Amino acid sequence: MASLVHSSALSCSRATAALAPLPSRGDCRALNNGGLRTDLGLCRHKSNLPLLRRTRCDAFGNVRAQAMSVGVETKIASKADVGESSLQFVKYHGLGNDFILVDNRKSSTPCISPEAAAKLCDRNFGVGADGVIFVLPGINGSDYTMRIYNSDGSEPEMCGNGIRCMAKFVAELEGITESRSYKIDTLAGLIVPKLMDDGQICVDMGTPILEAKKIPTTLEPTQDGAVVKAPLVVAGRSWNVTCVSMGNPHCVALLDANEDVYSLPLAEIGPLFEKNEVFPAKTNTEFVQVLSPSHLRMRVWERGAGPTLACGTGACALVVAAVLEGRAERDCLVELPGGPLQIEWRESDNHVYMTGPAEIAFRGTAYL
Numbered sequence: 001m002a003s004l005v006h007s008s009a010l011s012c013s014r015a016t017a018a019l020a021p022l023p024s025r026g027d028c029r030a031l032n033n034g035g036l037r038t039d040l041g042l043c044r045h046k047s048n049l050p051l052l053r054r055t056r057c058d059a060f061g062n063v064r065a066q067a068m069s070v071g072v073e074t075k076i077a078s079k080a081d082v083g084e085s086s087l088q089f090v091k092y093h094g095l096g097n098d099f100i101l102v103d104n105r106k107s108s109t110p111c112i113s114p115e116a117a118a119k120l121c122d123r124n125f126g127v128g129a130d131g132v133i134f135v136l137p138g139i140n141g142s143d144y145t146m147r148i149y150n151s152d153g154s155e156p157e158m159c160g161n162g163i164r165c166m167a168k169f170v171a172e173l174e175g176i177t178e179s180r181s182y183k184i185d186t187l188a189g190l191i192v193p194k195l196m197d198d199g200q201i202c203v204d205m206g207t208p209i210l211e212a213k214k215i216p217t218t219l220e221p222t223q224d225g226a227v228v229k230a231p232l233v234v235a236g237r238s239w240n241v242t243c244v245s246m247g248n249p250h251c252v253a254l255l256d257a258n259e260d261v262y263s264l265p266l267a268e269i270g271p272l273f274e275k276n277e278v279f280p281a282k283t284n285t286e287f288v289q290v291l292s293p294s295h296l297r298m299r300v301w302e303r304g305a306g307p308t309l310a311c312g313t314g315a316c317a318l319v320v321a322a323v324l325e326g327r328a329e330r331d332c333l334v335e336l337p338g339g340p341l342q343i344e345w346r347e348s349d350n351h352v353y354m355t356g357p358a359e360i361a362f363r364g365t366a367y368l
């Protein structure tokens, strides 16, 4: 599938700079020695997007000293280059955990397939994202329904950063600017994000699930039916893991106090946890350094998405795990590679509350 992305963020830079005299085709070819196609007298920006007009490109396809016009309505984009259908989307992120959001309110099923979603998530040939989130009509009294596909096309039950982004997106669709809560139905049950006056979103993430077979894991329970500090050998090391579900499965490995979480070979060990046989539905895995009883530092390897800059359900799961292991208080600052989340596992109602940001990045049209 040729996927060309027209991004208004790019096209809005259309004519900001005074156009220098156009180089001849040769200049473009000579400058553009990255083997990029210029047979139509056009450079292609490094993102492989066609530029409307010849322009100076450096060897890496970077546009230089010229405004660039980018878009699928380019005259050269033949039908062969552009698929038959397009998809309007808005790109949001929660601490760098980024998502393509789609207004799907007219139907109760996602408008594109998991395979198409995976292609859109490709960071070279698509929009690039950790997942695609669809806003569907509410059911059983909820305001909306959230469905999400990971960047590998798999469908998880829930996404913490994603539901904060969805709350912001829905408020934009409705033209809401004041603080309000939404009841959002998910495969993990009813989740309630609240837009706060300060722009943050506080989400009632519901109750953590600890029963081993409901994680699910085949690890033997160690504490009241839960898997707490259980040994699991991965990559030749025996880890102590605690398993928590926030609707989606999490394997939490709390490190010794003096071990730097950024010293771990995440790319090597992440997949070995994700696809480990003791997790029949695979798992998200959080590696945690306890800086203090109320300050935890984490890295994550996500099921179906790999290393991400943040994982909201993971941050919730790790606070529950750290409390169960007696290493943290119930209200913690969780430091993720993309930024901080405030997580509270409230004793009064056994619910976990997550507070953090959600930011819009750009709007666009994707061609499928």
Ligand SMILES: N[C@H](CCC[C@H](N)C(=O)O)C(=O)O
Pocket: 097, 150, 155, 156, 157, 158, 159, 160, 161, 162, 248, 249, 284, 302, 303, 304, 305, 308, 310, 311, 312, 313, 314
């Ligand atoms: N990859 C996760 C879903 C996204 C979770 C994460 N991005 C979050 O913010 O909670 C899974 O397959 O369970």
